[in-house]
Amino acid sequence: MIPIRAPMPTPVPPLHRRQPALDVLKGIGIVAVVVGHISFNRALVAQIFMFHMPLFFLVGGALHDPATPQRAYLLAKARSLLLPYGCFLLILWPLELLLAVPDHSAGGRWTWTLLGAPLLFGGQRLTGFASVFWFVTCYFLTQQLVHLLLRRSRLPVCAAVGGLMLVLAWLLPELALPWGAQVVLVSAPLYLIGYAARQVDLARWLPVSVLLTGAALLLNVAGVANTFDLKAGQFGVPVVTLASALAVVAVLAVLAARIHASVAGRVLAALGGASMTIMFLHQLVQLTMAKQLGVMAAAPRVLAALLLCYLAHVLISSSPLASRLLLGRRPRAPATGVAP
Template structure:
């Protein structure tokens, strides 16, 4: 029984890694192909997938301890990766005879600290981790009161949170540390936590597939979660949820045969932080497929180097 439990736990970890791998692959593809139907298809689901997956893995924790661990565990690598990429930009752009993105010091310290909306170019993805962190802290606070996501009392906060998400998105795109997207991220965390409590049956494939196809095909407006642009109310985000849930199901089915994708999933944090910089600096010199390959392989190689030091790995990965 113990061996069976360990095997099942390993399988569950494998499918999560595969799901993360598919998600990070979609993120990178969406940043390599910056226009057209392929880009729109990736943007229709790729960021919601990570929020949903985080919700699926959520468990109630003491709020104080959880908040402390989240802030330290997430913002430490955020600060280190951001500082390293800013330093790299100073070196690369100066060597090319260009001005670095941040070149007015000390004035540029303010937009760097604001993050989110103010981080563009190779730093554009840095909105995601603070947004996820704050959403998880708030979600854990609610989960500690109502551990069952299907408890009716969740109805007191989910509709207002959803309304707040759309209202903020219509009002502004300015987002300190990406926190503009926290209300929608909170809703997605709840959907992810609630979904495993609903019994799966194959009859769900057709409605989920049709809704997913509406987003992937461009029939529905696509998403830009960083700017709190959620497309058509409920429908576009619903399509993203449908696509992600089907990909989770697929990940569970193919996990034993998808080790390369799972390997990407295990290094998804390093890829998330570094891939845009690879694309940004190499775009003038390489084709799309080369950019895709290097935007995955260079961060994976960096992560493997970091893992050579257990202390550094704890800090950054």
């Protein structure tokens, strides 16, 4: 009699190879960012701030490839992050000032204090239309630091450095540096965790993640400040808020993997693919609706910000020059008629 073998379980692909699911996850993240900046529901905003920015650093770590030489990596990320940052900032920050200080009542201070210093130092000095631009420079610095660590050190050493950075972040919450560099003390450990966890089958840990997520949500409901406000240097309850963010993102990652082929998944994936453009432009849309058009209701501002910013992303993508300057994409090589 031939023994019957149980079927082998289908292997779960590593997280960094599930690009459609990661696009959905980024879509969930960017929707959370927009809602978090617009919603009047303080309880909802508290829950969103627990995970929405850590999500992007975790996803970045999951996608990271340390094989690229440091100089080439620096140049590539300067093109894809700093070039769009500079272009959008030069457009939106003067516009913000013209609307905020239309009569130039600050006199000579208008030039440096209100215009020059924020353009140069960024980070916490940027408000209004450019209030979220700190993320881009912080993300750039995080990637460069982690790339250097991963190329020169083993993962346990990187973990020790990340742990030390978290301790410093909790000890120095009032630290303020140009480009939001102080946030790197938290964002780099998050990025490293994303890199280390990219081979983990998150579905196997779903019951634990759901349990921890429920506990984290209850802490906020109970009034515990279990949230991150990375730009402001508010890093929540040491260890607890970090664990809360990891649990929520793990649950959302499993959800993203399960819905990526659905209509909702495809919509979220499209928004995820445009997440950086939405990051740059959503404050312009929603604040203009509120301050200039008098639209105060949250729902239409959220929908308009997502839709108009996505359409702007599509429009920018259609122009080689605009996509190079505002999306940081490489110019396409001209066709030679020779098969590769």
